[in-house]
Structure formats: structure tokens, C-alpha cells
Amino acid sequence: MILAGFIRDQGVELAQAVSVDLKVPAHAEIVLEGYVIPGEERMEGPFGDHTGYYSLAEPYPVFHVTTITRRHNPIYPTTFVGRPPTEDYWMGKVTERVFMPLIRLILPEVVDINMPAEGIFHNLILVSMKKEYPGHARKVMYGLWGLGLLSLTKVIVVVDDFVDVQNPSEVAWRVANNINPATDLVLVDGPIDDLDVASPTPRFGSKVGIDATRKGPEEGYHRQWPPDIEMSPDIRDRVTERWAELGLGDIIPSDRSAS
Template structure:
């Protein structure tokens, strides 16, 4: 469990990210943002940590959402509907239970009664950058999570024009606000799916300040058809969150979200199967876990199967199933970037029970033994490998 005392953030009054402060005429003009692919709609910030605050509870959220630069003072804020920043944005338009509207009190240059403060931190501690991308459960603070990863709390400093705190060690910070009533066409963008995500209306970020180090390093990542750099962020998430999945599903042995499935399109899970329907139970449980709800296909195999060997998984997934018995089709929420869904953000899902079947599964015939080379033959081949000229 997280040692909260050790991982809790520290408030500081001076910070490297505020060595230079631009509030009179802040501009994005000097930012070396990338235009990664020929069909991109413009230049994009691709590795930001976006800080927002719940307007009702005050809870912080940090997410990683691309930003399209529209001009020197505005950007497109691509937070998808399933993400924390979008939830805070949505709550700005809901009536406050006590005041009949969103709470006032957001200090800043914009009208605090109608706008939402947002800060974009670029660079700094890799733990904080990763934490912004991590699919944490609701209520878990990404800043505390980053402190746990790095072994000590993150230093935070108050922004200059809005009522938010940002990592003191960041290279560059963009301060500003989003008007909940304003949207603008954002995209297309060459995304991690290997396709261009479609142009859609998204909120607009208005710049109120730029703070930075005296000699900042601009961070960026390139996404596209996998594997790209973000593949390794995804694999880190897979490994870090496997113990969390096991806490709720102790029968789970291992999990693989391969690059070929761009993570949310294919999840392979091995389980210790003990009773009928257990594979289906695991599938439905995973579809109920946070952003795992967006997974399109889940394949469940037996505990001895190496889920990272895609050739073995394919062999078992085709040989161990009866399509009528072992496929589960249902509908549910889909990733914002899924261009093949029935409709935007909603579509079909497939569960595949590729475990071995036995008497408890009430199969009509005996399950055959696998062909396995004997240890004697395997050892003989190993000893004489060079003799065979191989």
C-alpha cells in the first residue's frame, strides 16, 4: 500500500518552473510543438500533464491529453469523455447543490463564475509525467502516486494567475482557463491507433501565463502505428496495475495488452480456472474496472499459457473454442478513438474463453492431451545442437 506520509506533496514558495514568468503578453509562439504526421491539423503538444480541480469537491486530477495549438493564445483541449479532466469540465455546467450553479472562487484573470482553471505542466520528473498517463481509480491523487513512484513527495508551487498548484520541477507551465460553453473543431491527429483520429469539437484552453525555467527543455512524444514510444508507457501501466487486478480477481495469473491491439483493443488474461463460467466472470469483472471498460476484446486462457507469446495464444484461442459456447458478445462504452464502433463511444465487445474444457464445463467429449516433447529428447537435442549444424 502507498505510504501516504512519504508520498504526500510538499508546498514550496519558489520553484525552477517560475524562474521566468510571462503574464503581460503570454504567448505560445516560442514553443517547439510538433506536427508529427502529414495529415495532422496543426502542431500539437503531445506529452503534457494537465492539472484540473473538481469544481464541487476541490479534488485534483492530472491527465495526459493532447493539445492542438490554434494560435499564440489558444489551444484545443482533447480530454475524452471518460477521463477525469472531462468530468471536471462537465461538472462546471451542473447546478451546485448548495448554490444553484458552479461554485465561484476561482482566482484568475478570467471570470471565475463561468470558467475552469487549467494548468499544463511540461517536463520535469518522469514519475510525474507517467502518473499523468496512468489510469488511476477515481479519488486517487496522481501527484501522490508520483510521489510513491519516486520515493518522496512532489514539490508543488502555486500558479501565478489561477488557483492551482503545479510541479515545481517542471520545465514549462502554461496557465489558463477553459470556458465550459466554448468548443472548437480539433484534429485530425495521427494517433496511437495507427489511424488519424477524426476532427471533433473539443473545449478551448485560453492562455493567461507562461512560466518556465531560464533554459527549459521541451518534452514531446511521437505516437502512431504501434509500437511507438507510448507503447512502453502502456507496458509500464500493465505491469504496475497487475497486482491491483489480482487484489480483486485473485485467479488472474498474468495479463498482456499487446501493441498489436493498441492496448484497449485486445487484453489477454491467464487464470487459475476452478469452476464453470469463471472465464466469463473474469471478463465481465475486467469490463467493470475503470478504463478497462473500454477494452474491445478480452481473451482468457489457462494459467500455464504464456500470455506474452502471441503465437501460442492464437493457437489456443482458435483450437480451444467452440464459437457457440465460448464467445461472449455484448455492447458497452468504447474508446473515443475507436473508428469502427457502432457509434461514437459505444459499440460491441467480444469475450473469448480459450481455457481448456473439462467435465465441469459439461463438454460432449474428452479433452485431448497436448503433444509435448519428453525431457530426455529435449536434453539430447540441446547437447547435440552444434552437431546438427544448427
């Protein structure tokens, strides 16, 4: 209800359910009413899942349906899942954008986040931030792990504010160059997604935070941090003007400032 109200910018009208003492969305297409008996489970699966793997048969809680109500000629919303990206990826991307302002209310140093398709929402988050003090990147990691279902995130990569996290290639370049594995990896244990295939135990496992920000003496880095190689605007403009003359074909020079 909170998400629906946030998207609509108004509250969701509710109505009394028919067979249970709960309120339900008054204009829902379909409503399933029923109950769950604590501890009752049955085997479910296997299913092709959004991870790109078949989730194996596991015991899950049983929902006993008591009533089904619907609108006249209801629309049954559905999607298919599989190896990403599929339809559900775009649903996740919308969620990422919708919740970005809320994340920044709690972590104002966060500039942007990206949940790439390959990370299936919860396995990989790329974060850019305005770093202000030693250990700040770790503070952001722990902050994200403390926010709702972001607690399930297996890998958090933190980069500086000038890095475009919507460009995974740039992030990978920064990570490969900027991290010292002995000091820049944060390993923690905690809850993980129910469909995670790597953990030896269900719903509990390890996670890693990767600090790919620039470091200074207060974080144990006593060398001078090297500047990026950048092509001057004058040179870039001159090359662009002479592109055809140089016989380089129809390829348009990149807007990237790095040469």
C-alpha cells in the same frame, strides 16, 4: 499525481498555481494554467494518431490558457505516434507493468496480462488466470471492464495460468484450438476509446471477451479435454546432444516442451 507518487514511492510536492485556484506539481518542467467552459467546442484535427490511422476532425472542448509557468531551461517531453509499435507503445508497456500489482489486488486470480502493440493499448488485452470454477473467466472479463480505463478494452482474451501471454503466438494457438464460438464469446456494449474507428457511434460500441481456457462438464463440455503433446525431457536432451551429428545445421532446438 497518484501514478507519479506510485512510481516515485513518495508524494509529489505541490505549489499554488498563479492564475487558478489549484495546486500544481512544484517541480514540473512546464505548467499550463487556464479554464474550460462547459459545452464550448471547436473543430480539431485531423491528426496522425497512435492507432496508425489519421483521426478525423472532430469537435473537442476548448482550453483557454491564462498562464504558462516553467523551470529555467525546461525539458519539453514529447514523443511521436503512428502505426505501432512506436515510442508511445513502450510508455503503454511500462503502464501495464506498473499497474499489474494493483490489478492483482482486485483480481488475485490474474497471473499476467499483455497489451500487444497491435492492440494499441486498449483494443486487446491477453490475460492468464488461475481458473477455479465455472464462469471464472467471465468474472475476470467483467472485472477488467470495470477497472478505470480498462473499461475501454475492445477485446479481452482469457487463457489458463500456464499459458505465456507475453508470447502472442502461443495465445493465438490456444484460442484457435480452445474456443467454441457459440459458447465462449462474450459480447457486451459500453464505452470505447474516443479514437475508435470501427464503432458507428462515437465513444460507445461493442466489445468481446474470448474464453480460451480449458472447459469441464460444469461449463457444458462433456468430452475429455485433450492433453498437450509434450516431448519428454529425456528425448529432448538426446536430440540436443545429437543435433550436429544429425546434420541439422546451426539452429538451436527450442526450449519449448511441445514437439
